[in-house]
Amino acid sequence: MNSKHLIIVSITLVLLLSWKSYNPLHLNYPSDWPAPQYDFQNNPLDSAKIALGRILFYEPLLSRDSTISCASCHLSYTAFTHVDHALSHGINDRIGRRNSPALFNLAWQNKMMWDGRMNHLDMQALAPISDSMEMDFSIQGVVNRLNSTKRYQELANKMYPDSVFTGERVLKALSQFELTLISQNSKYDKVQNGELDFTDQEKQGLKLFEKHCAACHTPPLFSTYGFEKNGLEQDPLLKDEGRFEVSGLPEDLMKFKIPSLRNLSYSRPYMHDGRFNRLIEVIQHYEAVPELFIEKGMTPLMINEHDRTDLIAFLLTLNDRQFVFNQDFAYPKDE
């Protein structure tokens, strides 16, 4: 074999070997869902980074006094929110301004948090890490701390050629874990793929839902993830102005990110400040603001007690028990 052949064979072998070891993970989701917003090219999924992200998500070292992790306000068993808390508490029991959002289907969102202040999933973690009411720390502090902690030094050694954590690496690892939190196995989803049928009550509820709710809470994600006013009066103590606080545009006053309606049974209380404990209160709020619907060219929600029950019955079909009990999302034991 002459040298030219040797070169061709070597190049072919190298290409074959690198193809075999390149195993990009892809998210699994129903084929009729829209494409994710997240740009995976900048952060291709791999199982080691997902595992690292999961460890970091549950790691209280990310807070100044090492007591608060992401999971402190985003628990897997309650759809990654802080159930039974209108406003969450962070370091030293300090209380924040807003209700902890449930986390799932994040690949389809690019404006994070109730007012969309973070424009990319990768950067979102900077906000709670730095907020004095939440983790009261800094990304510089986190990185320095991880780089001087033995078990993280060992992880960095395995994962990165230069064996160090950087801000970018911490943030992208967290994103990778968060991207895997997909909720797609509710009864509603099973009806869509023919596995199950709705009850008559649920079917009635769906009709009401389509008429009055689906414009903002659009299937299959049950949100457009846009920003809307929902007629809530401003809380006089919290004085939250919503998206206006980020954009400065007067039309954004009291607009909040439309939450998905999946997993409602696991994620009360409801609204940006958790003011409603029960779904019936949410529905009654919307019944009390017909002008909101009229403004949007929709039919106001004027329904009777039967309708309310039907609507709630439908909403409960969006609960995904498989998601909240998925052990791949829970605290990583023995990692």
Next chain:
Amino acid sequence: MLSVEVSYSAKTPDFQLENFKFYLGDFCFMNNDEVVSSNKSAYYLIELDSAQVLFEIPAPETDFNALCFRLGIDSVMNISGAFPGDLDPTNGMYWTWQSGFINTKIEGSIDHVPFEFHLGGYAFPFRSDQLIHRAISNEQKLVLTINLDEFVDELRKTEIRRIMSPRKEAVQLMRALSNCFLLDEF
């Protein structure tokens, strides 16, 4: 590769600089208004004190007679997530309370009054990054001097001494700063 040397000068009295950090990037070489080489999305975080900072940028082999570069980070980078190196958020040049790079941090005192400007903003109408365009010739070294006297003159016209969010004054100051960049060649 082309050497770039950056420094600042400020002869104006009663002006003291404590912190001066900014991004330069998107270096682009032109010849008779045609782009001959560009290094898009490469950004350099420059931290200036009394000394100069040296760094290198890729340069074309062919002739060039103009240079274009950006003071600050362009808007697409601002919505594209986390980046390594000089863009890493541990550099303290990315806001933590909302998304967006801080294009320039300039802090000090003027007429014995402290000032603190964190100049950012990537979205209309407060997009503050600035494109700078200068004529140069094929040389081996670029010397960028930022003559802050002009910036201080601009500052003395206003009462603002603190900017921590995207706003029109941030855009104005970034524009004033971009006018301060002088290019000498060796």
